[in-house]
Amino acid sequence: MTEPARLHVSAKFPALLEQIDTLGESIDAAADRAEELGGPAEEIAEALLAAGVVRAGLPRDLGGDEFSPRQLLRTIERLSYHDAAIGWTMLALQLMTGTTAAYLGSVAAAELFPDVPAGEHALxxxxxxxxxxxxxxxxxxxxxxxxxxxxxxxxxxxxxxxxxxxxxxxxxxxxxxxxxxxxxxxxxxxxxxxxxxxxxxxxxxxxxxxxxxxATTMRPANGGAIYRVGLVNMAAIVHTGWALGAGRRLLDELRSYAARKSGAPGAAVDTAQFHAEFANAEAKLRAAGAWALQVWRDNERTLDADELLSTEQETLLRLALNHATWTAQDIGQTVHRWAATTAIRRGPIDRFLRDLRTGSQHITSGPVVLQNCGKWLSGAQPGAHWEFLDLVP
CATH class of the missing domain: 2.40.110.10 (Butyryl-CoA Dehydrogenase, subunit A, domain 2)
Incomplete structure (x- = not known):
């Protein structure tokens, strides 16, 4: 009897988060230059690739680190906290490189991924x-x-x-x-x-x-249980992490702004209204993050049992992504309202607000996906299943 393909949980996850945090100041310092370049600064990109951000999404049997879903989510969350554009760039490279390695057969894998541990592989x-x-x-x-x-x-x-x-x-x-x-x-x-x-x-x-x-396969040619979620659901993992990381950074920036302004004559951040709205934003963000991790914890149990996700599980992971994205957008509105002119001058708040508003337009968090989630959860379309972002009979 064939042993079930168990879910791999990488021991390299804590070290990667630590390396990302170590690079945090450099990432932040290079952010304005990266916007002018239209892409990440070369030294930042090289450092993140060397640290293993993309390797985290590559199958173990090809030499990758093959993080679990929650590990991937939290990796992109941490990276996006330091810079939303860097997080977006790396989530795209990680997603597309990792799924290509997982779903292509031996001929293509040998050509594109000859020596992953040495960094010799396609991006x-x-x-x-x-x-x-x-x-x-x-x-x-x-x-x-x-x-x-x-x-x-x-x-x-x-x-x-x-x-x-x-x-x-x-x-x-x-x-x-x-x-x-x-x-x-x-x-x-x-x-x-x-x-x-x-x-x-x-x-x-x-x-x-x-x-x-x-495109709809959930049968990987390489790698373990994580790749049985399929391409679209792999995208949901990293986009959820991105939204949570960007939202957290904006809320932390507002906290720092409030500390600087507190005590000044007529400071809005000293009002009870500010304190109430900040508490509400904190609760919303923490709840969105906790629910996303709960959804993927349940999914991981299913994958570890060598099973495919149910329609209910696929619905919830899409809904958790939508909820995280628009919760982060709500956080942005709160930050914009209370950060006054700091929100319109060049700096982290301005950059993250612009990045968040652009990232929230991604199709995976769009209204049609949300409507389809509602169809399933309300019982309006029983017996349906997901194909890409559509719920079909």
Missing amino acids: LSGHGTRPGRAVPVPGGYLVSGHWQFASGMALATHIHSAIQVEDTGEPRVLAMPKSAVTLVDNWHVLGLRATSSIDYHCADVYVPETHTYP
């Missing part, structure tokens, strides 16, 4: 929700398309993209060299400026079938 960026066209040809596909929001592209070596196979309509995900696409330098935005989330396109590029996988 992937791209877009996974709007598919390009894939025309079947002997051995693979001719791929064409235009994709957006390729966060982390400045650091990537390869492209991760959704495609739809012509005739069958099958959704797949590909991996191909970055040199195969044309990059469009058009990331001129309000927030997350330092994520290089640019567009890219290609026409009739040959991609071997070995370098593609079914």
Whole structure:
């Protein structure tokens, strides 16, 4: 009888959090420069990659550290606390590189991940929700398309993209060299400026079938139980961590602001109204974080039992992400209201507010997903299941 694929909990998790915190001051000091560059400062990116932020999401049997869901969530939470744009960049690279390594077979894995412990492996960026066209040809596909929001592209070596196979309509995900696409330098935005989330396109590029996988798969070719959650749910893990980290940093910045302003004549931060709103914000953020960890604790038990997540569990993890994102957005509103002119001048509060407002527009926290969660939880669509972000009969 085959032993169940147990969930791996990495012993390297505490050390990685410590390394991230050690880099915190350097990350913060480089933030304005990163916005001007449109991507992370080179020395910061190199330090985080060397520390193992991306390796945390890679399968153990390929040499990765394969963190558990809650470990991944808390890693991105901690990183996003220091800089929301750095957190977003690294969550994208970690997600796309890790899932590519997990779901592609031996041929592609040998090419893209020859020596993970030594840092010799591909880094992937791209877009996974709007598919390009894939025309079947002997051995693979001719791929064409235009994709957006390729966060982390400045650091990537390869492209991760959704495609739809012509005739069958099958959704797949590909991996191909970055040199195969044309990059469009058009990331001129309000927030997350330092994520290089640019567009890219290609026409009739040959991609071997070995370098593609079914987009809805929950059967990893490499790695353990965590990868049975599937690509979209892996994204929910890291995006939840991002929202919680950004929200916590803003609330801590407001606390520091209040300490500086307290005692000044007519200081608004000395009023009972400020104290009440701060307490309310603290409660909301702590509750969102606690519930997200509770949801993923339950999911981890299921994965550790060698089972797939139920529709109820998939619904709750999506709802926990939505709740964390919009709770963080509410925190931002509170910070903006009480930080006065500090909130509109260049600095951490201004940057995090802009980054949070931009990040909350991600499709995984959009209104349609929330509506679908409500359909399931209210009993309006019994017997349904999730395909990507849609609840289908």
